[in-house]
Amino acid sequence: MADEARKKEIYEKLRTGVIQYDEDACREGAQEAVSEGLDANEAIFDGLVSGMEEVGRLFEAQEYFVPEILMCADALYAGLDILKPHCKQMDLGVKGSVVIGTVEGDVHDIGKNLVKMMFDVAGFTVYDLGRDVPLDKFVDEQLKTDSELVCLSAMMTTSMVGMPKVIEKIKAKNPNCMIMIGGAPTSKELADKWGADGYAEDASNALKEAIKMVAFLKKLRDEKIQKK
Amino acid sequence: MNSRERVLKLFKKEAIDRVPCFSGMGNITETGINKLGYRFAGIHLDAKQMAETAATTYKLFGYECGVVPVDLCVEAEAMGCIINVYPHAEGILYPTIKEKLIHGEDDMDISVPKDLATRGRIPLLKEAIRLLKADIGDNVAVGSYVLGPFTLAGQIMELNDLLKLSFKKADKVAKLLDVMADALVIVAKEYEKAGVDYITVREMGATSDVLSPRVFKNLILPPLQKVIRAISGFSVLHICGKTNDIVTAMMEAGPTAISVEQKNDVAESRKKLGSDALIFGNFDPYNVLVSGTEDLVRSTMRKCIDDGVSAVWPGCDIWPTVPPQNMTAMIDEVKTYGGKK
Numbered sequence: 001m002a003d004e005a006r007k008k009e010i011y012e013k014l015r016t017g018v019i020q021y022d023e024d025a026c027r028e029g030a031q032e033a034v035s036e037g038l039d040a041n042e043a044i045f046d047g048l049v050s051g052m053e054e055v056g057r058l059f060e061a062q063e064y065f066v067p068e069i070l071m072c073a074d075a076l077y078a079g080l081d082i083l084k085p086h087c088k089q090m091d092l093g094v095k096g097s098v099v100i101g102t103v104e105g106d107v108h109d110i111g112k113n114l115v116k117m118m119f120d121v122a123g124f125t126v127y128d129l130g131r132d133v134p135l136d137k138f139v140d141e142q143l144k145t146d147s148e149l150v151c152l153s154a155m156m157t158t159s160m161v162g163m164p165k166v167i168e169k170i171k172a173k174n175p176n177c178m179i180m181i182g183g184a185p186t187s188k189e190l191a192d193k194w195g196a197d198g199y200a201e202d203a204s205n206a207l208k209e210a211i212k213m214v215a216f217l218k219k220l221r222d223e224k225i226q227k228k
Numbered sequence: 229m230n231s232r233e234r235v236l237k238l239f240k241k242e243a244i245d246r247v248p249c250f251s252g253m254g255n256i257t258e259t260g261i262n263k264l265g266y267r268f269a270g271i272h273l274d275a276k277q278m279a280e281t282a283a284t285t286y287k288l289f290g291y292e293c294g295v296v297p298v299d300l301c302v303e304a305e306a307m308g309c310i311i312n313v314y315p316h317a318e319g320i321l322y323p324t325i326k327e328k329l330i331h332g333e334d335d336m337d338i339s340v341p342k343d344l345a346t347r348g349r350i351p352l353l354k355e356a357i358r359l360l361k362a363d364i365g366d367n368v369a370v371g372s373y374v375l376g377p378f379t380l381a382g383q384i385m386e387l388n389d390l391l392k393l394s395f396k397k398a399d400k401v402a403k404l405l406d407v408m409a410d411a412l413v414i415v416a417k418e419y420e421k422a423g424v425d426y427i428t429v430r431e432m433g434a435t436s437d438v439l440s441p442r443v444f445k446n447l448i449l450p451p452l453q454k455v456i457r458a459i460s461g462f463s464v465l466h467i468c469g470k471t472n473d474i475v476t477a478m479m480e481a482g483p484t485a486i487s488v489e490q491k492n493d494v495a496e497s498r499k500k501l502g503s504d505a506l507i508f509g510n511f512d513p514y515n516v517l518v519s520g521t522e523d524l525v526r527s528t529m530r531k532c533i534d535d536g537v538s539a540v541w542p543g544c545d546i547w548p549t550v551p552p553q554n555m556t557a558m559i560d561e562v563k564t565y566g567g568k569k
Contacts, residue, residue: 110387113388157547160514162319190519193519
C-alpha cells in the first residue's frame with residue numbers, strides 16, 4: 001500500500017492530467033492508483049473530479065473555452081475507464097439512475113455529454129438517449145427504467161420549446177420523477193414556469209443540482225416509509 | 229419614407245426619420261403560416277410557400293423586411309449533407325442535419341462541388357427570393373442569410389471534433405474553413421443574382437461563449453472576411469452569445485453592420501465602436517417576444533433604442549409561435565418611441 005505522500009502524488013497526477021488535458025497522464029495515474037491499491041472512488045474524486053473543478057473555474061475565468069473543456073473531458077474519461085471497474089459501492093449519499101438526452105429538433109450534444117460525464121463520475125446509472133430524441137421517448141424510457149431523474153438538453157431556442165410537453169407528460173405519469181433542463185437558452189424562470197425541478201446552464205451546475213434533487217427525493221421516500 | 233427606403237438609407241448611413249424594426253434572420257410567424265393554410269414542414273421545400281409565408285410578417289404586422297430561407301440547412305444540404313425536415317411533426321421543428329459529410333479527422337480534405345449553385349435547394353431559394361421581391365420588394369428590403377464558415381463546418385462534421393481540432397490541429401481546420409468560405413461565397417452570389425438587398429452572415433457557432441477571442445481572430449476571422457468581402461451588396465455579420473470582447477474584430481471582418489444578441493451590452497459596444505458604426509440588436513426573441521407581456525416587449529424595445537442600436541433587430545430567428553399582439557407592440561413601440569429620438 002502506498003504511503004500518504006505517494007497517494008498525494010498520484011492524485012495530483014490525475015488532477016493535473018485533467019487540467020492539462022493529458023490523457024496519457026490520466027491513464028498512467030489511474031493505473032498506478034489501481035496497482036498500488038488505492039481506493040478507486042477516492043482517486044476519482046480527489047484526482048479526476050478535483051481537476052475538473054479547476055477546469056470549471058478556468059472556464060468561468062475565461063481562461064479555458066469549450067475546446068479545452070472537451071479535451072479535459074477526454075482526459076477524465078481516460079482515467080475513469082480504468083478506475084471505474086475497481087470502484088466499490090459509491091458512498092456519496094446518493095445513488096440513482098438518470099435518463100438524459102437532447103430534445104428532438106436539436107442535434108447539439110456537447111453540453112449533454114458534459115452533464116452525462118458528471119453523472120458517470122458520481123456513479124449514476126445513465127440511460128443516454130443521444131440527440132434529436134423524440135419527446136415521447138423520454139417519457140417511455142423514464143417509465144421503463146423508473147429513473148428518479150430526467151435531464152433534457154437543448155442548445156437552440158428553436159428546439160427548447162419542446163421541453164414543457166415532456167415535463168408535463170412525465171409528471172402526469174410519475175409525479176415524483178425529478179426533471180432537470182439545461183442548455184444555453186434555458187433559464188431559472190423557464191424551469192419554474194414549465195414545472196421543471198432543476199435548471200443548469202452548464203455541466204458543473206448540473207451535477208450540483210442533480211445531487212441536490214436526488215437527495216431531496218430520498219428524503220421524501222424516507223418520510224413516506226416512516227409514516228407507514 | 230417607406231420601410232424599404234428607410235432600411236436602405238440606414239445601410240448607406242444616410243439620414244433617416246427613425247430606427248427601423250427589421251431582421252436579417254428568420255421571422256415568419258404561425259399567424260402567417262395559418263392564414264395561408266400551410267404547414268411549417270412544407271414551406272422549406274416549396275419556393276412559393278416559402279416566399280408567401282415570408283411576406284406575411286410585413287403584410288400582417290408591418291415588419292420592415294422580407295427574409296428567406298426559414299431554416300439553417302440550405303448550404304450544408306447543397307454541400308452533400310442529408311437533412312431532416314421532420315415532415316410528420318405536429319408542431320414546429322426546424323430542419324436539422326441527419327447525415328454529415330465528414331465522419332472523422334481523415335475525411336476533412338474536401339472540395340466545393342463544381343455545380344454547387346444548382347445543388348440542393350439553392351435554385352429553390354433563388355426562386356423564393358424572386359417571388360418575395362416581386363410581391364413586397366417595392367415596400368420593404370428583401371434579405372437572405374448564409375452561415376459563417378465555422379458554423380457550416382460544424383454542420384458538415386461533428387462539432388465536438390471540430391472544436392477540439394481547432395485547438396489541436398488548427399491548420400487542418402483553417403483549410404476546411406477556407407473551403408467552407410468558398411462554398412458560402414458561391415451561395416451568397418447566387419442570392420445576390422436573385423436580387424436580395426442585404427445578406428446576413430450567421431457565424432453562430434463561433435461565439436465567445438465557446439471559443440476564445442484569440443482563436444476567433446486567428447482561425448475564424450480570415451475565412452469570415454473572405455465571405456463578407458465577396459458580398460457586393462449590404463452585409464450584416466451576426467454572432468450569438470457574449471460578443472463584447474469581439475465586436476471590434478467583428479467590424480474588422482468588413483460587414484456593413486454587425487448584429488448582436490441580448491448577451492451583448494450594446495451601450496458598451498457603442499462606446500467601443502463609435503457613433504458611426506451600424507449595430508443591430510439586441511432583444512431576446514423568445515423570452516421577450518414570445519413569452520413576455522406586451523409591456524415587457526415595449527420596455528425592451530425602448531431599452532434597445534436607449535442603448536444605441538442602429539436598428540431594432542432580434543437576437544436570433546423570431547420563433548413562429550410569437551403572439552400577434554407582441555409583434556404589433558414591438559413594431560408600434562419602435563415607431564413611436566424611435567420616432568421621438
